[in-house]
Amino acid sequence: MNIMEKDKTYKVLMIISDVLIAFLIFSFVLSFVVPVIISRSRGAYDGGFYGIPGAFANIFGFIYGPLLIGAILVILLQLRKIFISISGDKPFEMKNIVRVRSIGYALLILGVLKLSVFLVIVLLQDTSRQRSIFASKFILDFFQFLFAGFIILVVAEVFRLGVEMYNENKLTI
């Protein structure tokens, strides 16, 4: 890939990441506002979060949305910083290892978040029919995120070894 193609690719990646980050920041703010609007318009016993009754649903929804969006925002911001370092021809630095690890941990947190939703739904749903419908949606979601998080952490370790080899090679005259 020549310099012109590389610049174009990085520019496109930066634009995509900027759009996604802007959308997520907007969603992050919205995730605090929407549960309040729903609880005020429908009242406390509307089963507002996947059929979970009562005020608990609203509290849970208030925490779940921001945490989910926050974790995705962390991933996108770290990816953006990695793009910047690569475009500056400095991919092999310790900061990028920390960023890749952050992405891995954010995915693990997302997986744990999905698992907690699954457990809450199973424990607090009114009927077994409701439990089976909504639990089936989440049962594989958390595993996918946990799996992806572990893969990224392994990749970060391989990248760390690469950085060590690169630094050693830089000091070989």
Next chain:
Amino acid sequence: MSIIVNLDVMMAKRKISLNELSGIVGITLSNLSILKTGKAKAIRFSTLDALCKALECQPGDILEYRE
């Protein structure tokens, strides 16, 4: 590290500056400086060969082991 690089000693003996040595050997000034100040982690045989040729010395004159 226990390996000492005595490049500055040999350069003084042969009365050659870092710039001149860099030009003769074909190694950048920054790399030669890394070598001279003992920050290098390893040296290639080809580099050692070029240095010995330029400074008319043996590898043992440039590299020393100290416990």
